[in-house]
Amino acid sequence: MKLSETQLVWVIATTEIIAMIGLKITPTIQIAKQDAWLSMLVGGIIGLAITFLAVKLSMLHPHQTLVQYSQELLGKWLGRLIVLPFLLAWFILPAILLRSFADFIHLVLLNRTPVWLIILLFIGLMTYLTYSSGIMGIGRYCELVGPSIIITLFISFLLNVRNIKWHHILPIYFDSGEINILKGSIAPAFWFSGPFVLLVIISFIQSPKKVLAKSMLGVGITVFMVCSSTLMVLLVFGPNLAAKLKFSYFVSVRTIDILSFIQNADVFIMFIWVFGVIAQSSLYIFIACYETANCLKVKDWRKIIWFGIPMIFITAIVIPDETAITLFDKYWTAVVYPLCGILIPLFLLIISYFKKKERVKSI
Amino acid sequence: MGQFAKSDGRKKLNTNDSKSTENNSQTIGKSILENEQMFKSLFLHSSDIMYREITIHDQTKLLMIYVDGMVNTDMIISNILEPLMYKGLPQGLGSIESVIEMFEQERFSVLQTKKVSNIEEISDHILKGNLAILVDGEHFALLADVKKIETRSISESAIEPVLRGSRESFTENLRTNTTMMRRILATPKLKIESLKIGKLTKTDVAVVYIEGIVAPPVLNEVLKRLKCIQTNGILESGIIEQYLEEAPFSPFPQILNSERPDVAAASLLEGRVAILTNGTPFSLIVPMTFWSGLQAPDDYHQRFLFVAMIRWVRYIFTILSVFLPCIYIALTNFHPEMVPPELMLNIASLRESAPFPTVIEVLLMEFMFEGLQEAGLRLPKQIGPLVSIVGALVIGEAAVSAGIISAPVVIVVATGGIASFIIPRYSFSFPLRMLRFPLIILSGILGIFGIAIGISAILIHLLHLQSFGTPYLSPVAPLKMRGLKDVLLRWPQKMVKKEGDQL
Numbered sequence: 001m002k003l004s005e006t007q008l009v010w011v012i013a014t015t016e017i018i019a020m021i022g023l024k025i026t027p028t029i030q031i032a033k034q035d036a037w038l039s040m041l042v043g044g045i046i047g048l049a050i051t052f053l054a055v056k057l058s059m060l061h062p063h064q065t066l067v068q069y070s071q072e073l074l075g076k077w078l079g080r081l082i083v084l085p086f087l088l089a090w091f092i093l094p095a096i097l098l099r100s101f102a103d104f105i106h107l108v109l110l111n112r113t114p115v116w117l118i119i120l121l122f123i124g125l126m127t128y129l130t131y132s133s134g135i136m137g138i139g140r141y142c143e144l145v146g147p148s149i150i151i152t153l154f155i156s157f158l159l160n161v162r163n164i165k166w167h168h169i170l171p172i173y174f175d176s177g178e179i180n181i182l183k184g185s186i187a188p189a190f191w192f193s194g195p196f197v198l199l200v201i202i203s204f205i206q207s208p209k210k211v212l213a214k215s216m217l218g219v220g221i222t223v224f225m226v227c228s229s230t231l232m233v234l235l236v237f238g239p240n241l242a243a244k245l246k247f248s249y250f251v252s253v254r255t256i257d258i259l260s261f262i263q264n265a266d267v268f269i270m271f272i273w274v275f276g277v278i279a280q281s282s283l284y285i286f287i288a289c290y291e292t293a294n295c296l297k298v299k300d301w302r303k304i305i306w307f308g309i310p311m312i313f314i315t316a317i318v319i320p321d322e323t324a325i326t327l328f329d330k331y332w333t334a335v336v337y338p339l340c341g342i343l344i345p346l347f348l349l350i351i352s353y354f355k356k357k358e359r360v361k362s363i
Numbered sequence: 364m365g366q367f368a369k370s371d372g373r374k375k376l377n378t379n380d381s382k383s384t385e386n387n388s389q390t391i392g393k394s395i396l397e398n399e400q401m402f403k404s405l406f407l408h409s410s411d412i413m414y415r416e417i418t419i420h421d422q423t424k425l426l427m428i429y430v431d432g433m434v435n436t437d438m439i440i441s442n443i444l445e446p447l448m449y450k451g452l453p454q455g456l457g458s459i460e461s462v463i464e465m466f467e468q469e470r471f472s473v474l475q476t477k478k479v480s481n482i483e484e485i486s487d488h489i490l491k492g493n494l495a496i497l498v499d500g501e502h503f504a505l506l507a508d509v510k511k512i513e514t515r516s517i518s519e520s521a522i523e524p525v526l527r528g529s530r531e532s533f534t535e536n537l538r539t540n541t542t543m544m545r546r547i548l549a550t551p552k553l554k555i556e557s558l559k560i561g562k563l564t565k566t567d568v569a570v571v572y573i574e575g576i577v578a579p580p581v582l583n584e585v586l587k588r589l590k591c592i593q594t595n596g597i598l599e600s601g602i603i604e605q606y607l608e609e610a611p612f613s614p615f616p617q618i619l620n621s622e623r624p625d626v627a628a629a630s631l632l633e634g635r636v637a638i639l640t641n642g643t644p645f646s647l648i649v650p651m652t653f654w655s656g657l658q659a660p661d662d663y664h665q666r667f668l669f670v671a672m673i674r675w676v677r678y679i680f681t682i683l684s685v686f687l688p689c690i691y692i693a694l695t696n697f698h699p700e701m702v703p704p705e706l707m708l709n710i711a712s713l714r715e716s717a718p719f720p721t722v723i724e725v726l727l728m729e730f731m732f733e734g735l736q737e738a739g740l741r742l743p744k745q746i747g748p749l750v751s752i753v754g755a756l757v758i759g760e761a762a763v764s765a766g767i768i769s770a771p772v773v774i775v776v777a778t779g780g781i782a783s784f785i786i787p788r789y790s791f792s793f794p795l796r797m798l799r800f801p802l803i804i805l806s807g808i809l810g811i812f813g814i815a816i817g818i819s820a821i822l823i824h825l826l827h828l829q830s831f832g833t834p835y836l837s838p839v840a841p842l843k844m845r846g847l848k849d850v851l852l853r854w855p856q857k858m859v860k861k862e863g864d865q866l
Binding site for chain 1: 700
C-alpha cells in the first residue's frame with residue numbers, strides 16, 4: 001500500500017476540515033466571541049507545532065508505524081502498553097463522529113429514518129472503502145473529495161458576501177483579550193493536527209523527503225479554511241447569535257439567496273459533507289484496524305475489520321445522547337489529546353534520539 | 364461460479380483431445396494411397412474438401428488436397444495443373460532431389476510455401492485455405508498459400524462516426540486490419556505478435572504494440588492472460604474481452620473497443636496494446652481509463668478551443684444522464700425548499716393528477732426508455748421508424764395527457780436519455796444507463812443523502828478498479844498533473860509533450 005505526497009496533503013486537509021467546520025466552530029465562538037477566528041489562527045499555529053512533532057517522530061522511523069517503532073524502542077510489552085490509549089481513541093473516535101453526523105442528518109434531512117440505518121449505510125461504505133483498497137483507496141478518495149470540499153466552501157463564501165456585516169466582528173481583540181482567545185484556541189489546536197493519524201500514515205509514503213512540508217501544507221490549508229469559515233459565520237450572524245446555533249456554518253449557508261434561485265443551499269453542503277465524513281471515518285477505521293493487526297501480530301489486517309467495524313457500529317448506536325458526546329469532547333481535550341498527541345510522541349522522540357546517539361557511538 | 368464453468372470447459376476439451384490425439388501427432392507415410400485414406404477418414408463427412416489426384420508419365424503420382432471455395436482456383440490451374448499436364452515434369456531433375464523440392468523451386472517460386480510432415484499441421488493449413496500437395500514416395504507435404512477468401516471491403520464505421528478524420532474502419536479479416544495498422548505506423552518498432560485461441564475455431568489473434576513506448580508489464584500481462592484462455596471458440600473480440608477483464612462484476616468496461624484503425628494507432632502511440640481478432644472488426648485496446656471512455660476519436664483532430672468546450676459539454680451531460688432523474692426525485696420529494704418557489708408550484712400543479720409516486724413514475728419511464736432503445740436496435744431497418752413514432756406518441760404525448768405520467772418526469776427522463784447518447788464510446792454508456800436505476804431507488808428512499816451514498820459507492824468502486832494495472836480513474840486519482848491537463852482541457856498540440864505517459 002502506498003500513499004503519495006499529494007494524497008497526504010489531501011488526507012490531512014479533508015479529514016480535518018470536515019470535523020472542524022462541522023463541530024468546532026460553535027464551541028470556539030462560545031468562548032472567544034467575535035475573536036473566535038483569532039483563536040482558530042492561534043490554534044492553527046499550535047496545531048502546526050504538534051504536527052511538526054509528530055512528523056519528526058515518524059521520520060526518525062521511516063516505513064514504520066507507531067505500533068511498530070514503539071515496540072522497537074520500548075520492548076515488546078511496554079511498547080504495546082503505550083499504544084493502547086491510541087487504539088482505544090481510534091476505535092471510539094469514528095463511532096463518535098458517525099453518531100454526531102448521523103444525528104445531524106437525522107435532524108435536518110431525514111427525520112423519519114432511524115439513526116441506526118443512517119449509521120449502517122455509512123458503515124457499509126466505509127467497510128467497502130477500507131476493505132477493498134485500504135489507505136491507497138482512502139488517499140485517492142480524499143484526492144477527489146478534498147478539492148471538491150474546498151471549492152464548495154469557497155463558492156459558499158462568495159455567495160454569502162451579500163449577507164456580510166462588518167460590525168459583527170468589531171472590536172477585534174480588545175473585548176476578549178488574550179486569555180479568552182487562548183482558551184478558545186486549545187480545542188481547535190488539538191484538532192488541527194488530526195487525531196495522531198500522522199504517526200501512522202507517514203509510514204506509507206515512499207520517499208519521506210518532502211513529508212514535513214506536505215504535512216504542514218495540509219494543516220495549513222485546514223487552518224486557512226476553518227479560520228475563514230469561522231470568520232464568515234461571525235460576519236453573517238455576529239458572535240451572540242452564532243454561539244447559539246449548533247451547526248453554525250450550515251445555518252450560515254442557509255442565508256444564501258441569489259435571485260431566489262440559489263437558496264437553501266445547505267442541503268448541497270450536507271451532500272458534499274457526506275463524502276468528507278466517509279473519508280474521515282474510513283481513515284480512522286483503517287488506522288485502528290491496521291494498528292490493531294500490527295499490535296496483535298496478525299498478518300492480514302483486513303481480518304481485523306470484521307471485528308472492528310461491528311464494534312464501531314455498536315458503540316455508535318449505544319451512545320445515549322448529545323451529553324455523552326460533549327463529555328467525550330471534554331475528556332478528549334483534557335486527557336486523551338495531551339497524552340496521545342503530545343506526551344507520548346515527545347517521550348518516544350526523546351528515546352529515539354538517545355537510541356540513535358547510542359547507535360552512532362557504538363559504530 | 365466462473366471457476367466451475369472454466370474447469371468444466373477444460374474437462375470437455377481434454378476429452379476432445381484424447382479422442383483426436385491418436386492421429387494428430389503422427390506424420391504422414393510414404394505411400395500416397397495410405398495418406399489419402401488417412402486424410403479421408405480425418406475429414407469424414409466433409410463434402411467441401413477436395414482430393415485431386417494427378418498422374419504424370421504414368422508413374423509420379425500427386426495428390427492435391429484443399430477446401431473448395433477457399434483457394435484461388437485460377438492460380439492452381441495456371442501454376443500447377445496446366446504446366447504439369449502439357450509440359451510434364453520439368454527436366455534437369457537430377458540436381459533436385461525430390462519432386463516436392465522441384466515444385467517449391469520451379470512452380471511456386473512466387474508463393475509462400477512450407478514443407479510439413481505432421482498431419483495435424485497439414486490439416487490445419489488445409490482448413491485455413493492452403494493447398495496441400497502430397498507426392499507418392501515422399502513423406503512431406505508441400506503447403507502453398509493460394510488462399511482466396513471472400514471478405515467485406517473496407518467501409519466507414521457505423522458506430523464510431525467522426526466529423527474529421529480517417530473514414531476507414533477495420534474489417535473481419537485480420538490481415539487487412541494489420542496492414543491498415545502498418546500503413547498508419549510505418550515503423551519497424553510496430554510489433555504484431557500472433558496467437559491462436561480456441562480449440563475448435565483456432566482464431567487468429569494479433570497483439571499489436573509499439574516497442575519502446577508500450578509498458579512491458581502491461582504487454583506481458585496481456586500475453587499471459589491471452590495464453591490462459593481455454594475455450595472451444597472465439598467468435599468475437601467481446602469473448603476475449605470477458606476473459607481478459609479483471610472485474611467481471613463491475614458495470615464499467617475495463618477494455619476499450621474500437622472499429623477504427625486510427626483510434627487503435629493513437630492508442631498505441633500512447634503506450635497501449637491493441638488486440639485484433641480475426642472475424643470481427645472490433646479491436647480491443649488496453650489499458651482503459653475512465654476518461655478514455657469519454658473521449659471521441661476526433662478530439663485531437665479539431666481545434667483546441669472548440670474541443671475543450673465540447674469536452675466539458677460531454678462531461679456535464681454524462682453527469683446529467685446518470686443523476687438527473689434521481690436529483691429530480693430528491694428535490695421534489697425531499698427538499699422542495701431548494702427549488703425556486705414558482706417552479707416548485709408549477710411542478711406540483713402538474714403532478715396533481717398523477718396517480719403514482721414520483722419514484723414509480725420515473726422508474727416506469729426509465730424502463731420504457733430502455734425498452735424503446737433496445738427495440739430500436741433489434742428491429743429490421745424498415746420497421747425502425749415505427750418505434751420512434753409509437754415511442755414519441757404513446758409514451759410522450761398520450762401518457763401525459765391521460766394523466767398517467769406527469770410532464771416533468773417525461774422531460775427529465777428524455778433529457779437524461781439523450782444525455783446518455785452524447786457518450787462517444789457506446790460500450791461506456793452501458794454502466795451509466797445501468798447505474799441510473801439503483802440511484803433512482805436510493806434517492807427515492809433517502810433523498811439527497813441517498814444520492815450521496817450511491818455516488819460514494821460508485822466512486823469507491825472506481826477508485827478500486829484497475830485495468831491491467833492502471834488505476835481506472837488515473838490521472839485524476841492518483842493525481843498526475845501532466846495527464847490531468849489532458850482530461851480537463853485538451854491543450855493545443857504544440858503545448859503537449861508526447862511521451863506516452865498520459866495513462
